[in-house]
Amino acid sequence: MKHNLPSLDRRRVAADILRQRGNALVVAGLGAPVWDTAAAGDHALNFYTWGGMGGAAMIGLGLALAQPARRVLVITGDGELLMGLGSLATIAVQRPRNLAVIVMDNERYGETGMQDTHTRFGVDLAGIAKAAGFRAAGTVYSAAELKSWIPRFHRHAGPLFCDIKVTTQAAPMVLPMREGPVLKNRFREALLGPSEASVPNS
Amino acid sequence: MPDSGHARLITLVRADRRLRAIPLTTEEEGVALAVGAWLGGERSVLLMQSSGAGNCINMLGMANECRVPLLALVTMRGQWGEFNPWQVPMSRATAPSLAAIGMVVQAVDRAGEVGESVAAAARLAFSTSRMIAVLISQRVVGAKEFK
Numbered sequence: 557m558k559h560n561l562p563s564l565d566r567r568r569v570a571a572d573i574l575r576q577r578g579n580a581l582v583v584a585g586l587g588a589p590v591w592d593t594a595a596a597g598d599h600a601l602n603f604y605t606w607g608g609m610g611g612a613a614m615i616g617l618g619l620a621l622a623q624p625a626r627r628v629l630v631i632t633g634d635g636e637l638l639m640g641l642g643s644l645a646t647i648a649v650q651r652p653r654n655l656a657v658i659v660m661d662n663e664r665y666g667e668t669g670m671q672d673t674h675t676r677f678g679v680d681l682a683g684i685a686k687a688a689g690f691r692a693a694g695t696v697y698s699a700a701e702l703k704s705w706i707p708r709f710h711r712h713a714g715p716l717f718c719d720i721k722v723t724t725q726a727a728p729m730v731l732p733m734r735e736g737p738v739l740k741n742r743f744r745e746a747l748l749g750p751s752e753a754s755v756p757n758s
Numbered sequence: 759m760p761d762s763g764h765a766r767l768i769t770l771v772r773a774d775r776r777l778r779a780i781p782l783t784t785e786e787e788g789v790a791l792a793v794g795a796w797l798g799g800e801r802s803v804l805l806m807q808s809s810g811a812g813n814c815i816n817m818l819g820m821a822n823e824c825r826v827p828l829l830a831l832v833t834m835r836g837q838w839g840e841f842n843p844w845q846v847p848m849s850r851a852t853a854p855s856l857a858a859i860g861m862v863v864q865a866v867d868r869a870g871e872v873g874e875s876v877a878a879a880a881r882l883a884f885s886t887s888r889m890i891a892v893l894i895s896q897r898v899v900g901a902k903e904f905k
Contacts, residue, residue, distance in 0.1 A: 583794070603797060608820030611790030618794020618802070621778065640790075642783030650780060736824030740797065748799045 562721035585612035585632025594732035600746035610639030620652035634661040648689030656709040656716040685717035693717035761807035763833030763899035785810035789817035804830040808852040822860035828889040839901035861889040
C-alpha cells in the first residue's frame with residue numbers, strides 16, 4: 557500500500573481550520589483533538605468529549621440535522637473514528653450538507669502509549685468515507701493540500717471527510733473544562749439562548 | 759435499530775413529516791446522535807431490541823455525565839416464550855446493565871399500558887434531563903416464530 561510519512565503539525569492544523577470557524581459548531585473527539593481544539597481557543601460552541609469514544613462523528617450528525625443552517629465541524633482522531641466506522645455509513649445515508657468530519661490522523665493511539673492504529677498499516681479512512689457515500693473525501697499530507705481543503709470545510713456542500721496526516725510530535729497539554737453538564741449547558745445557551753440552557757419547560 | 763416489535767412504529771415515523779427516522783448500524787450510534795441532537799435543540803427517541811442494549815453502555819456513560827435527556831424504547835427478546843437460546847443472556851443482562859450505567863429502567867408487560875408508559879417516560883426524560891429505558895416485554899411484542 558502507498559504510504560507517505562505524516563509531516564503536518566496537529567496544533568497548526570487545528571488553529572488554521574478554526575481561525576475561520578465563524579459561527580460553526582465544533583465537536584472535538586476524545587483525546588488529543590480535544591487538546592488541539594482547546595489550544596486553538598476555547599469557545600462556547602465547542603463540545604469537548606472526554607469519553608464516549610467512537611461517538612464524535614455521530615454527535616456531529618445529530619447537531620447537523622438539528623441545526624441545518626449552521627456549519628458543524630467534527631475534529632477527531634484516527635483511533636476515535638475507527639471505533640465508530642459504521643457512523644460513516646449512517647452519516648452518508650442522511651447526507652447532511654453542513655457536516656465536515658476532520659480526522660487528525662497520527663496513526664497512533666496517542667493517549668494509551670502510542671500504539672499503531674490501523675491507519676499506520678494503510679487503512680484508508682477517506683476511501684472508506686468516499687465508498688460510504690460522502691460527497692467529498694480526501695487525505696491531506698501537505699500544507700498546500702490543507703489550504704485547499706479549509707474553505708471546503710466551511711462552505712462546500714457536505715458531508716465532507718478529510719483525513720489529515722499529522723506527526724506524532726507531542727504538543728503541550730491544553731485541557732479545557734470537563735464537567736459534562738457545564739459543557740452541555742454552555743453550548744446550548746450559546747446556540748439556543750438562555751431559556752434553553754438547562755431543562756426546558758415543555 | 760429495527761426490531762419486529764418496532765416495525766409498525768418505524769413505518770409511522772417514516773410517514774410523519776414532523777419526525778425523522780435515522781437508521782443506525784449499531785445502537786451506540788444512536789446514543790451519540792441523541793447527544794448531538796440535544797446540543798442542537800432537538801429531541802430524539804432511540805429504538806432498539808434488548809440484544810442492542812449492551813452495545814450502548816459506554817456511550818450511555820457520556821449521556822449520563824452530560825445529563826442529556828434520553829428516551830430508549832427497548833423491545834425484549836430472550837424472555838417470554840423465546841425459542842433462540844442465544845438471545846437469553848443479553849435479555850437477562852439488559853435491565854441490570856442499563857441501570858448500572860445510570861438509566862431509569864421501567865418495564866411494561868401489558869400492551870394496554872405501553873402508550874401511557876412511554877408518555878410518562880418521555881416526560882420524565884425531558885423534564886428532568888435523565889436517561890429512561892422503557893423495556894417492552896416480549897409478552898407484548900410476541901415471540902418470534904421460526905417456521
